[in-house]
Amino acid sequence: MEQIEKNAHYTLRVGIVDLFMLMLKDWLWMTVFCVATAAFGVFVAFSIPKVYRSNVMLAPEEAQGMLGGNVSSLASMVGLDMKLGTNDAIYPEIYPSVMHSTDFLVQLFDTPVATADGSVKTTYRNYLAKHQKSTWWNDAVKATLGAMKPKPATTGRPAGVPIDPGHLTYEEDLLAQAVDASIKCMVDKKTDVIDISVEAQDPLVAKTMVDSVTSQLQAYITDYRTRKARADLAYLEKVYDEAKRQYDAARHNYAVASTAHQDVVMETARSMVKALENDMQLKYSIFSQVAEQKQLAQANVQKMTPAFTIIRNSTVPIKHSNMPKLIIVAMFAFLGFFVRTMVLIAKNRNTFIQKA
Secondary structure (H helix, E strand, O other): OHHHHHOOOEEEOOOHHHHHHHHHHOHHHHHHHHHHHHHHHHHHHHHOOOOEEEEEEEEEOOOOOHHHHHHHHHHHHOOOOOOOOOOOOOOHHHHHHHHOOHHHHHOOOOOEEEOOOOOOEEEHHHHHHHOOOOOHHHHHHHHHHHHHOOOOOOOOOOOOOOOOOOOOOHHHHHHHHHHHHHEEEEEOOOOOOEEEEEEEOOHHHHHHHHHHHHHHHHHHHHHHHHHHHHHHHHHHHHHHHHHHHHHHHHHHHHHHHHHHOOOOOOHHHHHHHHHHHHHHHHHHHHHHHHHHHHHHHHHHHHHHOOOEEEEEOOOOOOOOOOOOHHHHHHHHHHHHHHHHHHHHHHHOHHHHEEEO
């Protein structure tokens, strides 16, 4: 009998009615727990600095034909990703990865910003480093970690030395992380509509930075799309200048020889003038062809430049984007209710433990 008792299994089965009766008897302490945690929630809610969010919605130009675009849209509806008729290595789905890259973030450091009240006018880097409010628990964590961690070996970058995205200092890396955390980019796979948002503790700074991020992304994509076309145009401009120089020289030589030998009837002189005229015509033909190719290259650069349609412009946000304080207080009150309930179950575990 003792052996059977030792091998018996026990389970914790909490009955709703029994638990409710325990909570009813413990209503005073239950109220104290909920009120205390709710009061702490109020303190926490008012300790969180206000954050404002500004966003832009834009649609990039399609880089594929009509048939490919239609097939791709149908494929996206069933969860497939088909990029037909395009050679682009950078398409809307990877724009978020581009925006979160170190090269992209570093270019935002020196963006000039100003607060809505006009009290601060500085760069985005200095705004994040010197004009940010922080919660008391974040300050406590930073102080604790700062005391435990050794100081980094990398020091600040000397004045005038440009930032190397591949070799950031400790402070620059923290700044890049802060900028990265403030930027959000979502792409609708069905429509390729891009939603870019930036959060900041000042509404005007949020709008300024979302405009800067959008402009930077457009410049990045434009540079990528037109890189080869611009290289071809630069080459043709050099060829054009050289062809024009040779044509001007040939025209000058022909004009000088023609003027000097206009009254000469010798066959040798006439042959020389004729040869200079032919050379001038040849140089002109080459110059005309290069000039035409240059115009085509200029048109190609314009053709390759992507167009972005702004669906919704950025605005200075009026309301903050923080979680409502009432919800924070309710969450802490529920936490107090949950903790006290667990305490009740632990204290009265003998009531709920049954043999399996």
